[in-house]
Amino acid sequence: MSDDTIRLVTIGRMLRRRWRLLTVVAVLGAVVGYGTSLLFPPRYTTSASVLLPGQWEERELLTQAEIATSSVVVDRAASTLGWPGVSGGELRDRVSAKAADGNIIKISGTADTPERARQLSDQVAQQFITFAARLAGDNTDPESAAGPEDLRKMVTQTNRRITDLAEAADPGRTVESVQARTELAKLRTALQEAVKKLDEADPTTNRANMVVMGPAARPTGEAAPTRTQFIVAGALLFFLIAVIGHLAAARASRRPRTAPEIAAALGSTLLGTVDVPGERGAHRPEGRGPRSRIRRLLGLDIRWDLPTPRTSGDEASRQLRYRRVCAHLRDQLPGPRRLLVVVPEGDEVARRAAGQLVAEAEGDPSPASSSRAYPMLRVVGISVSQPMVPDRGTESGALVVLSAGSRTAEELADVAEACADAGHEVVGTVVVGTVRARPARSAGPPRDAATPALTVRGHAPGGSV
Template identity: 80%
Template sequence: MSDDTIRLVTIGRMLRRRWRLLAILAVVGALVGYGTSVLFPPRYTTSASVLLPGQWEERELLTQVDIATSSAVVDRAAATLGWKGVSGGELRDRVSAKAADGNIIKISGTADTPERAQRLSDQVAQEFVTFAARIAGGSTDPEAVTGAEALRQKVAETNRRITDLANAAGPGQTVESVQARTELEKLRTALQEAMKKLDEADPATNKSNMVVMGPAARPTGEAPPTRTQLIVAGALLFFLLAVIGHLAAARVNRRPRTEPQIAAALGSTLLGTVDVPGERRAHRPEGGGPRARIRRLLGVDIRWDIPTPQASGDEAGRQIRYRRVCARLRDQSPGPRRLLVVVPDGDEIARRAAGQLVAEARSDPSPSASSRGYPVLRMVEVSVDRPIVPDRDTESGALVVLSAGSWTAEELAGLAEACADAGHEVVGVVVAGTVRARPTRTADRPPDEATLALAVRGHATGGSV
């Protein structure tokens, strides 16, 4: 796994074998998301639209957006609302604005209740229109804003005075009266044209008449992130972190997985590989206690990164592999020989393979030919944490049987050193793997050999075989 590309089949295998742990972590993430939603109360957001009449360039609209969220506008809105404990600085974090199509500024307000959100948006929009009208005339002074209106009133009063003078000049029976009336009409026309040009030149005439397009709608739902979104996000985050953690741990796993790597770690030669029919309990370590029960409940007591066992042949085909290993042991030393079969403690797959190997050695096809008989094997289980191998007695060597990918190179080296300390030479290594068993078929082997192999498990911890 450390050098292989992570494939979908790997993720699928992890989901099948770790679904309980992943489900529990997802529930924990959902609870964390729920707790986060409790710490952060729900928020409601609504928007009020302000129409800007006339022609506006894009940069001018952006300027109006900045004005709508400025402290000058928001502070006035905060003072008008008078919410206890809420200052203008806090409201600035809850107010936003953006320019929409059609010269429209959308002002959004966020509050802890729908009513407050609606009032906030409406009040900021109204303050924005008032403030924009003030600065459109070139001054923020209210008296300066009303100067243009006062001038228009003066012009209207002058027009009325001209009308009165024209009526007093008479109906135009004399030359002087006609000339006076003509001069007064010219003066009236000149004033009207001057006011028209003044209105056209005044930006406040065209761009100060902003309109609030109705009150903001009262929000009916929470603003994101909602409580449901936080719960789902928490569950998904914890699930993804668990998946990534599993893949990262498998990626950095440096346990030998191939036969040459295992043989090199033990400093010996590979005698062969054998198959063991897969059983679920074969992957589970023995032991009790609360921690072991919790591990079994979560499904973390078995390796998830072990590939799914492939289908094997029948019992006769598997027996051929054991027979070949025994033949290689016999060829190494033609004379009678006793060997110690060393199995790492907790490796149930290797233990079953060693029991089958011991049974195969007992069923020597030529027991009368002592020079060509299989070696006599005795199985012992050795802890890899503090490996202690029985001292040399009648055995003249050690045969290590283990499963691939279960032990680190340091643990295997310690196992080899323990054999050397006990005076045993590691004559070879046998790697055991699980397969999916098929129905047995009739072969030239006696059918009671399977019973014999299982009976050997009674000597798993030692004893002459």
């Protein structure tokens, strides 16, 4: 498990090197989103507003909103609409109500067509008003309702009695009669105002007078989630899954990244690290066929988690590293020997470095008969999935050359086991890194760095490689 912190530069590098794959994944997600939208028919939503006159508390408005979406109201609306195959239970999932400012209940209806959505909202609002008015009348206490009604009857009788007294009084002949008629008129006016205030204060009368504030508007667009939202959501979801999958795979990678870890996985000694100037396609493994073409097209043939190559020194400094590796190899061996340079197939960076090592060994300034001469090297490529190394013949030992972070510990152990099966001792490991080359300095004639022809495959008693 890699403990490296995932930084923005890592995500940016992944987007640059895997943009083709991420684009294909996003398009695939959009197609899946489009297919999902076909399973959900388009929906249209509109609202009808119902005004509740009078003074209402907030909890009372919430109660009225619950009543508007109750099964009684919705079932009556479904019965009135009479849509084939649509019951009240189905409509309850399509109807909602909420209390708005100003004692207004907004009733929303959702249907498969704009016209049906408008009809549903209007019908539910109408049934709500009817049911609320009936509910207000049915819930009135008989004893509390009898008091105001008896009072009205008494006021009516009193008005009649006042009229009779006024007619019986002497019509304006005396001062007393005029005063009596004036007092009776004031009493009648006061009684009429009292009855009017009583009617206005009656909650049953006020709260039963709910009104619909116009018909519901015809919806002009689909309700969420629309087909476009499904497509965008599918593309975004698949894109995020691909990004998270790449990051999770990088975190869980078991590939040794440092030179000591690689040498420990091979069970050998680290002879050193060398650099190879980065080239376009240097990390691309060779391969033909439809599968290889698809991998190259999607950018899967190169590692995305490899860091950007750093800038190295000049050609002379890089050649010095190769000479030091050859010197370490010479010092470690008891005498001049022939060695196999084992390179995993598909690791082009390691193959270029192995060729440079062979060139340095052949250009040894020491005499060939000297015990201090460089060993003679021959490069062989092996398959990591089924490693097979030539049996021991003229060569007696193996030098493993590979790039950092290219193989897992299990694969490296298989390579070491294949070398042991062929009778070769892994005398050392060379780890190769990619760098950005600087322009060569004019300090002297550059050493010939031509890469000789490499032995990629050969036949040996142990099998073909």
